[in-house]
Structures are given as C-alpha cells and as structure tokens.
Amino acid sequence: xxxxxxxxxxxxxxxxxxxxxxxxxxxxxxxxxxxxxxxxxxxxxxxxxxxxxxxxxxxxxxxxxxxxxxxxxxxxxxxxxxxxxxxxxxxxxxxxxxxxxxxxxxxxxxxxx
Amino acid sequence: xxxxxxxxxxxxxxxxxxxxxxxxxxxxxxxxxxxxxxxxxxxxxxxxxxxxxxxxxxxxxxxxxxxxxxxxxxxxxxxxxxxxxxxxxxxxxxxxxxxxxxxxxxxxxxx
Numbered sequence: 001x002x003x004x005x006x007x008x009x010x011x012x013x014x015x016x017x018x019x020x021x022x023x024x025x026x027x028x029x030x031x032x033x034x035x036x037x038x039x040x041x042x043x044x045x046x047x048x049x050x051x052x053x054x055x056x057x058x059x060x061x062x063x064x065x066x067x068x069x070x071x072x073x074x075x076x077x078x079x080x081x082x083x084x085x086x087x088x089x090x091x092x093x094x095x096x097x098x099x100x101x102x103x104x105x106x107x108x109x110x111x112x113x
Numbered sequence: 114x115x116x117x118x119x120x121x122x123x124x125x126x127x128x129x130x131x132x133x134x135x136x137x138x139x140x141x142x143x144x145x146x147x148x149x150x151x152x153x154x155x156x157x158x159x160x161x162x163x164x165x166x167x168x169x170x171x172x173x174x175x176x177x178x179x180x181x182x183x184x185x186x187x188x189x190x191x192x193x194x195x196x197x198x199x200x201x202x203x204x205x206x207x208x209x210x211x212x213x214x215x216x217x218x219x220x221x222x223x224x
Contacts, residue, residue, distance in 0.1 A: 033210075040219075042201065092156075100161040106155050
C-alpha cells in the first residue's frame with residue numbers, strides 16, 4: 001500500500017485567512033481525493049484531484065473556496081480559502097490505484113478562530 | 114442523493130462479546146468497502162465486497178454483502194480491546210471511483 005504524508009498535521013488559523021494543505025505519496029497513483037471529517041462524524045468527499053486538469057468537486061464544494069492542484073501523480077494540494085470557524089475540521093487526502101481500495105493520509109486538523 | 118446509513122451509531126460491549134454493525138444504502142451499489150478508524154487516527158482499509166451475497170472472513174471479522182447489493186454487515190466475534198474504533202462502510206456506484214461513506218458505528222470494548 002502507498003505511504004501518504006500530509007503537511008501540516010495541524011494548524012490554528014485566523015478567520016479570513018487561507019491555508020494550503022499538502023499531500024505527498026511515495027509512489028505514482030491514479031486517483032487522489034480530498035475529504036473533510038468533522039470530529040466524531042463521517043467523511044465527506046470534497047473533490048477528486050485530477051492530474052493536469054481541474055479538480056472535480058462534489059455538491060456543496062466550490063473551487064473558489066477549496067482550490068486544488070495536482071501537478072503530478074504523487075502530489076496534491078488543497079487550499080481552504082477565506083476561512084471561517086465552520087471550516088474547522090480534519091482534512092484528509094486519500095489515494096487509490098484500483099477501483100476499490102483507498103489509502104488515507106494522517107490528516108490535517110484545522111482550527112479556525 | 115445517495116445515502117449510506119449505519120446502525121447502531123454507538124455500541125459498548127464487554128470484551129469477549131460479539132459485535133455487529135449494519136450498513137444500508139438508499140441505492141444499489143456496485144461494491145462496498147469497510148474501513149476502521151482508531152481514535153485520533155485515519156481510516157484504514159479493511160476489505161472490499163463486490164458480488165451479491167458475498168461473504169468474506171478476516172480472522173474474527175466476517176463481512177457480508179446483501180443479495181440486492183444495498184446492504185452489508187460486519188460481524189466481530191469475541192471482541193478484544195484492540196477492536197475499539199469507528200467502523201465505516203463506503204458504497205460505490207458503478208463506473209466511478211467515488212465512494213459515499215456511511216455514518217459509522219463507534220465501538221467501545223470494556224475490559
């Protein structure tokens with residue numbers, strides 16, 4: 001299975017600022033995803049990061065708020081823009097190189113004050 | 114849109130007791146995955162089920178996919194304290210890599 005790292009592991013940010021989260025994989029993978037998980041809740045898919053093209057966003061998530069980049073097959077970034085306290089959450093990237101199995105990074109715990 | 118519900122939401126068991134969580138989708142699934150998330154950790158892939166009526170076992174864990182491919186279950190025999198965590202199912206419609214995660218079942222095992 002792929003080894004996935006995320007930076008930062010946690011951050012406390014002020015309202016109105018932006019934070020970029022990095023996801024690095026130790027091997028090339030076909031699919032990369034970004035999820036959000038509120039404490040004690042399930043995972044919600046934000047978007048699929050597409051290499052070389054615009055990300056595919058799920059209902060309720062827009063590019064202006066969550067711009068995503070994927071410059072190659074091992075790296076992606078998610079930016080949380082113009083943050084508000086409602087954006088406080090754990091952000092997880094995941095990767096998949098088969099139709100089924102997903103492997104998750106350790107997550108980024110974001111607190112917005 | 115597609116919804117995936119799990120019951121129960123919480124379960125406390127004595128060590129050695131059995132545990133079952135049920136996963137129900139509002140739509141037919143092409144396959145289903147199960148994940149375990151330890152407290153403070155990230156989801157870890159456990160297994161995938163593809164065929165209608167499929168049953169798979171991993172040591173004390175038994176996974177089943179319903180005949181109509183709209184429900185699934187995870188059964189743990191003789192729970193141990195290492196089984197503590199939240200168990201999520203994730204359902205995928207056909208022709209897509211995207212998965213909808215269930216609401217999760219949080220398991221606590223009392224020693």
